[in-house]
Amino acid sequence: MKSHYSDAPAAEPIARHTLAVIVDNEPGVLARIAGLFSGRGYNIESLTVSETEHEKHLSRITIVTTGTANVIEQIKAQLARLVPVHRVNDLTVSGDAIERELVLVKVVGKGETRVEAMRLAQAFGARTVDATMTSFVFELTGTSDETERFINLMTGCGLTEVARTGIAAMGRGADPM
Known part of the structure; x- marks a missing residue:
């Protein structure tokens, strides 16, 4: 049936x-x-x-x-x-547009956690825009997938705050919008 x-x-x-x-x-x-x-x-x-x-x-x-x-x-x-x-x-x-997002990530930690946060930031190409004895603020620009992966990894390193710009995008090639 x-x-x-x-x-x-x-x-x-x-x-x-x-x-x-x-x-x-x-x-x-x-x-x-x-x-x-x-x-x-x-x-x-x-x-x-x-x-x-x-x-x-x-x-x-x-x-x-x-x-x-x-x-x-x-x-x-x-x-x-x-x-x-x-x-x-x-x-x-x-067409294939270029999309980027800026994220600021605050990480609080000491000892090995602090070292791991610095290692991950370096691996992602993030800039350190603020550093104290107990915290960092990292700046990363990339695709939304890249910034999301960075945020997820930093969660295990003492992530306490995130600020995101949202996506800025532009078409490829010489033609204007």
């Missing part, structure tokens, strides 16, 4: 997308974009914002989100319709 469930359509896969959005640098723009996401139940996994063209008063917002292909298309279309938005670029679709 045939099951009725075998005729059901396959669930659409959910994928992670990195969106670069150029906007006017003015009050309320970020709130409007965040409102667009929250109002429709979309999640923002990472968000970075900075003015990139001071003379033109433009900022670049990098948003990492997940969704089905239809949801991502809806997000891009709705972002593009907002008045202060100049451009929306899906870096995931447009």
Whole structure:
């Protein structure tokens, strides 16, 4: 006997997308974009914002989100319709983008634990930006996977605090956004 469930359509896969959005640098723009996401139940996994063209008063917002292909298309279309938005670029679709994240990690420990924290930081290429007799603050820039591995390893060495910037991303090659 045939099951009725075998005729059901396959669930659409959910994928992670990195969106670069150029906007006017003015009050309320970020709130409007965040409102667009929250109002429709979309999640923002990472968000970075900075003015990139001071003379033109433009900022670049990098948003990492997940969704089905239809949801991502809806997000891009709705972002593009907002008045202060100049451009929306899906870096995931447009090619192999460069993504980096900055993490600051505070580790507290003495003796062998302290030595192990220094060894791991050196292995990852992290910089020591603060050191006392009982603690370190390390700075690491890398992919989200690299920074996550570093944080996980430092947990065993006395990790007490983490600050992350979120993802900054840019498309490869000579073409501007």
